[in-house]
Amino acid sequence: MRRALLPLAVLAGALLAWQLLGALGLWPGWVFPTPLQIATYLGAAIGDGSIPTAVLVTGRRLLVGYFLGVAVGLPLGFLTARAHLAARTLGVLALGMQALPSVCWVPLALLWFGQTEAAMLCVVVLGTVWSILLATEHGIRNVPPLYLRAARTFGSSGWHALVHVTLPAALPAIVAGMKQGWAFAWRSLMAAEIYVTILTGFGLGHLLHYGRELHALDQVLGVMLVIVLFGLLADRLLFQPIERLLRRRWGLTV
Amino acid sequence: MAWEQELEPVRPVKLVLERVSKSFRSKRGATPALAEVDLTVEEGEVVCLIGPSGCGKSTLLALIAGLEFPDTGRVLVDGVPVTSPGRDRGVMFQEHALFPWLDVLGNVLFGLRLKPGLDSAARREVAKYYLHMVGLLEFAHAHVHELSGGMKQRVALARSLAPNPRVLLMDEPFASLDALTREQLYADLQRIQQTRRRTVVFVTHDVREAVCLGDRVVVLSPNPGRVRQLFEIDLPRPRDPLSLEVARQANDVMAALRSFLEPARSATP
Numbered sequence: 001m002r003r004a005l006l007p008l009a010v011l012a013g014a015l016l017a018w019q020l021l022g023a024l025g026l027w028p029g030w031v032f033p034t035p036l037q038i039a040t041y042l043g044a045a046i047g048d049g050s051i052p053t054a055v056l057v058t059g060r061r062l063l064v065g066y067f068l069g070v071a072v073g074l075p076l077g078f079l080t081a082r083a084h085l086a087a088r089t090l091g092v093l094a095l096g097m098q099a100l101p102s103v104c105w106v107p108l109a110l111l112w113f114g115q116t117e118a119a120m121l122c123v124v125v126l127g128t129v130w131s132i133l134l135a136t137e138h139g140i141r142n143v144p145p146l147y148l149r150a151a152r153t154f155g156s157s158g159w160h161a162l163v164h165v166t167l168p169a170a171l172p173a174i175v176a177g178m179k180q181g182w183a184f185a186w187r188s189l190m191a192a193e194i195y196v197t198i199l200t201g202f203g204l205g206h207l208l209h210y211g212r213e214l215h216a217l218d219q220v221l222g223v224m225l226v227i228v229l230f231g232l233l234a235d236r237l238l239f240q241p242i243e244r245l246l247r248r249r250w251g252l253t254v
Numbered sequence: 255m256a257w258e259q260e261l262e263p264v265r266p267v268k269l270v271l272e273r274v275s276k277s278f279r280s281k282r283g284a285t286p287a288l289a290e291v292d293l294t295v296e297e298g299e300v301v302c303l304i305g306p307s308g309c310g311k312s313t314l315l316a317l318i319a320g321l322e323f324p325d326t327g328r329v330l331v332d333g334v335p336v337t338s339p340g341r342d343r344g345v346m347f348q349e350h351a352l353f354p355w356l357d358v359l360g361n362v363l364f365g366l367r368l369k370p371g372l373d374s375a376a377r378r379e380v381a382k383y384y385l386h387m388v389g390l391l392e393f394a395h396a397h398v399h400e401l402s403g404g405m406k407q408r409v410a411l412a413r414s415l416a417p418n419p420r421v422l423l424m425d426e427p428f429a430s431l432d433a434l435t436r437e438q439l440y441a442d443l444q445r446i447q448q449t450r451r452r453t454v455v456f457v458t459h460d461v462r463e464a465v466c467l468g469d470r471v472v473v474l475s476p477n478p479g480r481v482r483q484l485f486e487i488d489l490p491r492p493r494d495p496l497s498l499e500v501a502r503q504a505n506d507v508m509a510a511l512r513s514f515l516e517p518a519r520s521a522t523p
Contacts, residue, residue, distance in 0.1 A: 146347060146349060146351045147351060147353065149321055149345075149347070149351070150345070150347065150351040151364070152321065152339045153319055153321070153339045153343070153344065153345040153365075153414075154341065154364055154365035154368050154417065155339070155340065155341050155365070155368045155369075156364075156368055160368070164364075165353070168353070168355040169353070169355070171355065248397065249354060249355055249357075249397055250354045250355065250397075250399065251354070251397060251398075251399025251400070
């Protein structure tokens, strides 16, 4: 209790100082909104449903695109780990694409799919898939051969060895890649939403974009706060349980 | 109950190696590991393979396990040539090779799950029986990283024994353990071997270990590996690795091992 109190007091002090600084009226509200203004915006935007809707729209795009990326990246990563030709073609391509900031896919996605959900999906999938692919390849390549030798002495081979030895042995590396993929997907979706207006749904990125158009920095900062909270929550719900399991079982820190 | 049949002692097998040669190809060409090795291990016998590094003793074990195959010659298990790894030959490695994603019981169950004709309740009973045998029943649900080195090797021993193999192949399984733990495991192994005899091939570089555990000690010479000398160890069991009799026999084996170094020494001016 005491340990939580001091940081909270510091935070409250900082907010109060910010509020007082704003109240001095040195800068106009669209340059320097106060915490109260931001809170007012958030209250109104949650009340009229614009933020909850945006969270749902963005969340759906992110989840669908991300899991599609995982579904494509895992088998491709497995292929590059096992097949020489795939490693020297697809593997090299993935390394290159990994170096490409995922927002660079937006122009291509727009030209291919127009201003549609498909374009959004395309950007998220292409932001996710390379990290997953490379992490899976790395994880499977680094499975200690001893595990497979031991498994073979018990009569495990082929599909059984893949499902019961190779994949669980590679799991810590694959989870690390999935976490990195999630971060990339999240960043690329925000970039795409800010950059592209799509009439089928206003996401958080769009609210950010229109906040800028309307010179409403309270809206911009409020939405940024929501984006941060969304990211933290997703990490807690999606990855922390898996990481806790890995720590308990494997006895390692991921 | 049905699972108890699973624990019945199995008839140990006879292993025969006939003029087995094996070399490994690398960028610098073929490196011969074993040259024309002839060796017979009788039913229920414990044979310790000893030799300096590079004598191919681990390769020999891998050939019996079916993890590697000879270039020429044959490896016969009860007269049948080895074509693949099999449940009749359990293997224990120098590193415990336990799977960290399974708990202790799960590791012991791994081989049992691949054995046909057992339902899951029977498998659990069998696994628990072997965990009890190595004194780790209360750690059934512990994770691998929570165990000490000696406990990990005990689990590995239980895991190798669980499918009831007819041969146990052990590749320096105690090399990385401290002296005290090792001594306990010698006692465990001799006790288990006395209650139900299996054919055991045990690879080591420790002379006392070889004499303590083996009915016979086979000395291999290096580059490439050949069988150089055989020692019958006719001491009562259980043997203590620090006893005088073991030390005396170990001296003879050591002398044989030293003889490989002599030509190399005299060659250097």
